[in-house]
Amino acid sequence: MNWTRGRTIGRGSTATVSIAATADNSGHVFAVKSSELSKSESLRREQGILSTLSCPEIVSYKGFDITSENGKVLYNLFMEYAPKGTIMDVIQKQNGGLDETTVRSYTRRILLGLQFLHSSGIVHCDIKSQNILVTDDGVKIADLGCARSVTATATATAACTVAGTPVYMAPEVARGEQQGFAADVWALGCTVIEMATGKSPWPDVKDPVSALYRIGFSSDVPEIPNNISKQGKDFLTKCLKRNPVERLSVNELLEHEFITESKCQVVKDQLDSPISVLQKLLLWDSMEELETIQVPSTNKSVMERI
Numbered sequence: 001m002n003w004t005r006g007r008t009i010g011r012g013s014t015a016t017v018s019i020a021a022t023a024d025n026s027g028h029v030f031a032v033k034s035s036e037l038s039k040s041e042s043l044r045r046e047q048g049i050l051s052t053l054s055c056p057e058i059v060s061y062k063g064f065d066i067t068s069e070n071g072k073v074l075y076n077l078f079m080e081y082a083p084k085g086t087i088m089d090v091i092q093k094q095n096g097g098l099d100e101t102t103v104r105s106y107t108r109r110i111l112l113g114l115q116f117l118h119s120s121g122i123v124h125c126d127i128k129s130q131n132i133l134v135t136d137d138g139v140k141i142a143d144l145g146c147a148r149s150v151t152a153t154a155t156a157t158a159a160c161t162v163a164g165t166p167v168y169m170a171p172e173v174a175r176g177e178q179q180g181f182a183a184d185v186w187a188l189g190c191t192v193i194e195m196a197t198g199k200s201p202w203p204d205v206k207d208p209v210s211a212l213y214r215i216g217f218s219s220d221v222p223e224i225p226n227n228i229s230k231q232g233k234d235f236l237t238k239c240l241k242r243n244p245v246e247r248l249s250v251n252e253l254l255e256h257e258f259i260t261e262s263k264c265q266v267v268k269d270q271l272d273s274p275i276s277v278l279q280k281l282l283l284w285d286s287m288e289e290l291e292t293i294q295v296p297s298t299n300k301s302v303m304e305r306i
């Protein structure tokens with residue numbers, strides 16, 4: 001494929017991500033993640049994993065090649081381009097956390113992506129807001145540079161090389177013990193806090209070494225935000241158990257009411273204005289769900305009130 005590199009859209013520890021387009025004027029735009037060939041071990045591993053995956057909640061793979069640019073040999077991984085950037089970009093743009101309806105919807109999509117990875121025997125190992133892309137279809141998990149395949153002989157909590165970003169690391173990972181599926185669940189909890197508050201899950205921890213020490217060896221968990229519903233608090237408590245065995249699995253979290261009742265929350269949020277309720281009702285696709293929603297002021301169901 002003939003292609004042209006455009007502007008840089010992201011820089012990580014070893015790779016640079018640029019926007020790119022095919023050189024045939026077809027207008028086909030994609031993202032390219034490039035590393036010098038001599039430092040491309042993690043990018044080649046990422047290519048190996050991404051090329052086997054096909055899931056709407058995981059960034060889609062478009063191929064790879066090797067080029068020579070400005071005297072350097074580069075390994076290039078092609079993937080779909082997300083013009084809105086990452087969840088972190090959205091948080092920074094609006095200078096704060098996301099509304100709860102969005103947090104619930106994004107969390108559900110991340111869980112679906114993780115469900116696909118975990119059922120394929122893959123631990124992502126670096127779930128965080130900077131690694132979740134925002135597209136018109138919802139959010140997609142990206143950056144599989146730290147991802148590990150749990151081999152057939154190992155268990156889901158098998159030890160593997162510690163990878164990831166300190167403030168999202170689970171206690172067992174910070175202690176260098178193991179990095180199984182439950183480590184992604186802890187990191188998801190940290191990401192949900194970041195989405196809801198716009199702040200780091202450990203806002204008062206200043207450097208990576210202090211983060212690792214506190215996460216690995218204290219009895220603390222990240223503070224559960226006050227500005228989230230009771231369901232959200234319960235969801236986070238179940239993600240952020242220090243003991244990985246006590247954390248809910250991704251399949252169990254998909255059944256949690258923070259995820260399953262997100263449609264009801266949309267209506268509850270609109271109850272101040274009867275007109276808004278009516279507008280929502282016209283869009284609602286399931287009358288059954290409506291009958292279970294209570295109006296706080298009158299304690300009558302929405303159907304009765306209307």
Ligand code: ATP
Binds near residue numbers: 014
């Ligand atoms: P890290 O240091 O976090 O491991 P990395 O080198 O592995 O980073 P990525 O996280 O894959 O690289 O990409 C770096 C940044 O580039 C992302 O945080 C995001 O801002 C941007 N980016 C990556 N892929 C895309 C894409 N497909 N569309 C739009 N932006 C992207």
Ligand code: MG
Binds near residue numbers: 012131143
């Ligand atoms: Mg990254």
Ligand code: MG
Binds near residue numbers: 143145146
């Ligand atoms: Mg990475």
